Amino acid sequence: MEQPKRTLHELKIALAILRINAIAGSSRYRVISSSALFLCWRNSPSDTLVEVLRARITGRYAQNTFEGLLKRVDDISIGRSAADVEAFLSARLPSAASISSAVRNTEYKRALEEAVNIPQELHPPQERGMTSRGVKDDSLYDYSASISYRREPAQQIxxxxxxxxxxxxxxxxxxxxxxxxxxxxxxxxxxxxxxxxxxxxxxxxxxxxxxxxxxxxxxxxxxxxxxxxxxxxxxxxxxxxxxxxxxxxxxxxxxxxxxxxxxxxxxxxxxxxxxxxxxxxxxxxxxxxxxxxxxxxxxxxxxxxxxxxxxxxxxxxxxxxxxxxxxxxxxxxxxxxxxxxxxxxxxxxxxxxxxxxxxxxxxxxxxxxxxxxxxxxxxxxxxxxxxxxxxxxxxxxxxxxxxxxxxxxxxxxxxxxxxxxxxxxxxxxxxxxxxxxxxxxxxxxxxxxxxxxxxxxxxxxxxxxxxxxxxxxxxxxxxxxx
Missing domain, CATH: 3.40.50.1820 (Alpha/Beta hydrolase fold, catalytic domain)
Incomplete structure (x- = not known):
């Protein structure tokens, strides 16, 4: 399958999401799973990546973080190793390991750290409902994580x-x-x-x-x-x-x-x-x-x-x-x-x-x-x-x-x-x-x-x-x- 063309804007967003996922202490602070991001990067038609991601991202915290990345995209900088990470994203580098195991690899995390730098306020919080500075931030709280679900009624109607x-x-x-x-x-x-x-x-x-x-x-x-x-x-x-x-x-x-x-x-x-x-x-x-x-x-x-x-x-x-x-x-x-x-x-x-x-x-x-x-x-x-x-x-x-x-x-x-x-x-x-x-x-x-x-x-x-x-x-x- 022909690899869709990606813009610098899309590359910054993708690398920033992977970086946030890598340093997040909990899955609730990930914007979208790395596997899902790889899937969208490799299959979304040209110029549609942002909209496809937006449609898949759920939870208030994740949605707010994603929109924050879009607003601050000019403040996201990429380094020399960005090309290596992009090659992995686009499946141009052979890897026998699955995406989920590869993203936990120490070398991958090091390359990702060198590939992208994101504003500090967009880093995931260290504690639930707390910013990286330890201040309560209701705008980033993931309310979906606290929702309790009732069991379905026994009666089938x-x-x-x-x-x-x-x-x-x-x-x-x-x-x-x-x-x-x-x-x-x-x-x-x-x-x-x-x-x-x-x-x-x-x-x-x-x-x-x-x-x-x-x-x-x-x-x-x-x-x-x-x-x-x-x-x-x-x-x-x-x-x-x-x-x-x-x-x-x-x-x-x-x-x-x-x-x-x-x-x-x-x-x-x-x-x-x-x-x-x-x-x-x-x-x-x-x-x-x-x-x-x-x-x-x-x-x-x-x-x-x-x-x-x-x-x-x-x-x-x-x-x-x-x-x-x-x-x-x-x-x-x-x-x-x-x-x-x-x-x-x-x-x-x-x-x-x-x-x-x-x-x-x-x-x-x-x-x-x-x-x-x-x-x-x-x-x-x-x-x-x-x-x-x-x-x-x-x-x-x-x-x-x-x-x-x-x-x-x-x-x-x-x-x-x-x-x-x-x-x-x-x-x-x-x-x-x-x-x-x-x-x-x-x-x-x-x-x-x-x-x-x-x-x-x-x-x-x-x-x-x-x-x-x-x-x-x-x-x-x-x-x-x-």
């Missing part, structure tokens, strides 16, 4: 759903299965995650601990929670999915043998993709197999250019995943919901998709807020007649789409100014539904009840627009949510 996923993200080291925002080696990892939705869940909401880091598991009786995540070999993944379908008891309900695939958009981490997939499965009361393809979104707001490049790179992997799903699982039908930038990968695949006899047909294709060039979208439209129904949801209030239009200087298919009208496409202008809870109007597909109920009739009953309540047809040829 949630429902668990298996999410059969594929991802081309890089698997990160650790005791549990973890995928971050970096690209993998081009292969797809297959697995099944058990995700629960609490009984207090409100339709369209994504219940998560408020103002807590995304790494926090949460309380399953209050939040959408990932309970387990198991990687499987491809054959085992096929077997597991088929066993689940057989356990559903198809009986008189053929929809129990259908599949629903969710493809997320920009700025979405792996866990967040699973949360949303479970929420869709729950709210749609979908009885069949819930699937999720998680492409390697960086998962940070500033990662838009990186995500644009990655979603194109992921299209081939999505095609492979979709081929396995339609050829090997024996589903009676497959429905697909793609959101935002995820539409780019999906449309790239569907443009040349051919239904082969004996494979699962793709019935409902839902293109929600597609961040896709309008002219390019029209080219994709030539393939829409291949599928039972293609639905486009667009909004005039989608500020994320408006920002994309400004950046690219061309209109986007997810914008309803005006709504697209094409053959074999049912366009629904959902502007009347208002704005979503974050004020961007971009997640309305899953957060606005009116839109969600229309989606319910598309996926569960495969109704055409003229069969659904709450929408009317305009003279221009598109449909409008009322």
């Amino acid at each position: 949630y429902t668990t759903y298996p999410i059969y996923y594929g991802t081309d993200r890089l698997q990160e080291p650790g005791r549990t299965v973890k995928f971050g925002g970096f690209r993998g080696d081009g292969t797809i990892a297959y697995g099944v995650a058990e995700v629960s939705v609490p009984h207090i869940h409100r339709e369209g909401k994504l219940e998560r601990p408020w103002l807590w880091p995304t790494q926090t598991k949460g309380n399953p009786n209050k939040h959408i929670v990932i309970h387990s995540n198991e990687l499987l070999a491809l054959d085992a993944w096929f077997t597991s999915a088929k066993d689940y379908l057989s356990q559903q008891g198809i009986g008189q309900d053929p929809s129990k043998k259908e599949g629903l695939l969710f493809i997320h958009g920009y700025n979405v981490g792996f866990d967040a993709a699973l949360w949303r997939a479970a929420q869709l499965c729950h709210d749609l009361k979908f009885p069949g197999l819930m699937l999720c393809f998680s492409w390697a979104s960086l998962g940070t707001p500033g990662g838009y250019p990186t995500d644009e490049a990655t979603v194109d790179w992921s299209a081939g992997n999505l095609r492979q995943y979709l081929t396995h799903v339609t050829e090997q699982l024996g589903l009676s039908a497959l429905h697909i919901v793609a959101h935002s930038m995820g539409n780019r990968a999906l449309l790239s695949v569907l443009e040349s998709w051919k239904h082969e006899p004996g494979t699962t047909p793709i019935h409902q294709v839902i293109l929600a807020a597609p961040d896709v060039d309008t002219s390019r979208f029209k080219q994709f439209g030539q393939a829409f007649e291949t599928f039972e129904q293609v639905t486009l949801y667009a909004s005039r209030h989608d500020r994320a789409i408006a920002a994309s239009r400004f950046v690219h200087s061309y209109s986007r298919a997810g914008d309803a100014r005006p709504p697209l009208v094409m053959n074999s496409l049912a366009t629904v202008d959902v502007s009347a539904a208002g704005r979503d809870m974050f004020g961007l109007g971009h997640s309305y597909i899953a957060t606005v009840s009116k839109v969600f109920r229309d989606l319910f009739y598309v996926v569960r009953h495969r109704h055409k627009p003229d069969q659904r309540a709450g929408i009317i047809k305009r003279d221009e040829g598109y449909w409008e949510l009322t």
Whole structure:
């Protein structure tokens, strides 16, 4: 893999973090683990290191220290041995030892001490809640270390759903299965995650601990929670999915043998993709197999250019995943919901998709807020007649789409100014539904009840627009949510 380019600014920050970690008397005073720093240094795309680190750093003390380093970066000086440490960071020096053991090596610590000098006030405190001068400093106190956690109630008041996923993200080291925002080696990892939705869940909401880091598991009786995540070999993944379908008891309900695939958009981490997939499965009361393809979104707001490049790179992997799903699982039908930038990968695949006899047909294709060039979208439209129904949801209030239009200087298919009208496409202008809870109007597909109920009739009953309540047809040829 090509080593990303790093700036002097990024090198100073990385060396300063390693230096703080080396002299910290306790793990609670580390900004981020050295192993995690090495991972980010080697895999973060150029010019994204600071934002990627910021998204991973948790705890008030660590966050304050990191922001302090950014503000005082000009006061951080590097010495002659900085090049040696940087070579080790970038994996240009062979080492049989693991990173965790190497950073404890005396020679490494000596080289690090000579490589960087940081302001004294940014040194880790010698005692809990104390600065290096022995003065109480509440601004640096790590409150997260003092939080006590209640045990989960014995009563289970949630429902668990298996999410059969594929991802081309890089698997990160650790005791549990973890995928971050970096690209993998081009292969797809297959697995099944058990995700629960609490009984207090409100339709369209994504219940998560408020103002807590995304790494926090949460309380399953209050939040959408990932309970387990198991990687499987491809054959085992096929077997597991088929066993689940057989356990559903198809009986008189053929929809129990259908599949629903969710493809997320920009700025979405792996866990967040699973949360949303479970929420869709729950709210749609979908009885069949819930699937999720998680492409390697960086998962940070500033990662838009990186995500644009990655979603194109992921299209081939999505095609492979979709081929396995339609050829090997024996589903009676497959429905697909793609959101935002995820539409780019999906449309790239569907443009040349051919239904082969004996494979699962793709019935409902839902293109929600597609961040896709309008002219390019029209080219994709030539393939829409291949599928039972293609639905486009667009909004005039989608500020994320408006920002994309400004950046690219061309209109986007997810914008309803005006709504697209094409053959074999049912366009629904959902502007009347208002704005979503974050004020961007971009997640309305899953957060606005009116839109969600229309989606319910598309996926569960495969109704055409003229069969659904709450929408009317305009003279221009598109449909409008009322």
